[in-house]
Amino acid sequence: MASSGEHDRLTRWRKNEAALYRVVPYGGLALGTLLALVAPAPHHLGALPTLAIAVAAGCWVAWFVTVHPGWQSRRGLMAVYYAGLLTFGAALVAASPWYGFFAWIGYIHAFQVLPRRWRIAGVTATAAIIATSQGGGLVIAMSHWPLWLLLVLFNLIVAGSVSWFAIIAEQEDAKRRRLMAELGEANRQLTETVRENAGLHAQLLIQAREAGVLDERQRMAREIHDTLAQGLAGIITQLEAAEQTRDRSADWRRHVDNGLALARESLTEARRSVRAVRPESLETARLPDALVELGGRWSDLHGIRAEVATTGTPRPLHPEIEVTLLRAAQEALANVARHAAASRVGLTLSYMADVVTLDVRDDGAGFEVTDQPTSREPTGGYGLTVMRQRVTRVGGELAVESEPGGGTAISASVPALPGGAG
Secondary structure, three states: OHHHHHHHHHHHHHHHHHHHHHHHHHHHHHHHHHHHHHOOOOOOOOHHHHHHHHHHHHHHHHHHHHHOHHHHHOHHHHHHHHHHHHHHHHHHHHHOHHHHHHHOHHHHHHHHHOOHHHHHHHHHHHHHHHHHHHOOOHHHHHHOHHHHHHHHHHHHHHHHHHHHHHHHHHHHHHHHHHHHHHHHHHHHHHHHHHHHHHHHHHHHHHHHHHHHHHHHHHHHHHHHHHHHHHHHHHHHHHHHHHHHOOOOHHHHHHHHHHHHHHHHHHHHHHHHHHOOOOOHHHHHOOHHHHHHHHHHHHHHHHOOEEEEEEEOOOOOEOHHHHHHHHHHHHHHHHHHHHHHOOOEEEEEEEEOOOEEEEEEEEOOOOOOOOOOOOOOOOOOOOHHHHHHHHHHHOOOEEEEEEOOOOOEEEEEEEEOOEOOOO
């Protein structure tokens, strides 16, 4: 706001200065003519010659200043104009000392039309003409030339002081205009930067939204695999077993009840996954207890002995870390049930200073581990891939060791982030 007000003041000052530059010469010429006719000075030239010179001076100013205002930027042409202005001023003062009011215009126009190095000469010549007017005319001033020189000196001191301040003001004005131009350029660049930042911000919002959508899709894919896919596979296994034991009522009922329990559990976990809520087992128990419960239910369901052990000092972990380890255990056990044909499985949860490790070992058929993990595994599933994505997502590592006939060992190591850590 301050810069805008200052700019407005400068604009008004330049308009007033331009008006003064154009109008004042005619006022000084009119006043000098009126006084020369009403109160003629001694040794005046006469009315008609004086009026003729005054009309010529007015036409000179009108032609260069009023009719062609654009000529002010043409320094060479304006030097001719100023020389003519001084000539007319000297001639009018010689005709009548009252025309000092017109000759005084030389001070103003020196700063308007002359280059800086010629302004002192213009001011000095104008001071000499004004001193002649103040001395009573050319004849009287020359007869008392010491007094005339004193008047010239006085006028030079006064005009020089005014000129000095005018030069300083002009330099400050030029500096101010330069600073305002630089400020305008800075504002333009700032506006351009803000516009570019707005575009980048919009682009970042789009990318963040797309990344959020992709992340949510990946999360839902993992949750569907860990809940619905595993649950459906277990239900199918129980229904197939029930089909084979149709003639044994007790076994048939047991398999059907197991299938119903799996269906209810899978439905509950699916709903919790949609709401991005932790598995129910972690809501009601700590991670070691949840693994013990998982191993017991899995062992009862598949008839394979599962042993769960914990080493180190259990402590609360970040919810995402605990969910990752629980899901890894679920996937590892599901793979054992589907592919390993094992007779025993061991799960070991190890709490260490910086990491927590879950090891799952079985004595099943095993498989050939390739150097580069692929999206589809030799068994035809995606379990290890999903498990690896989960573990990597929280900054952990997944290692798989297996060979045909030698069982399988899976180790998931994740950072031991404390509960509540971001």
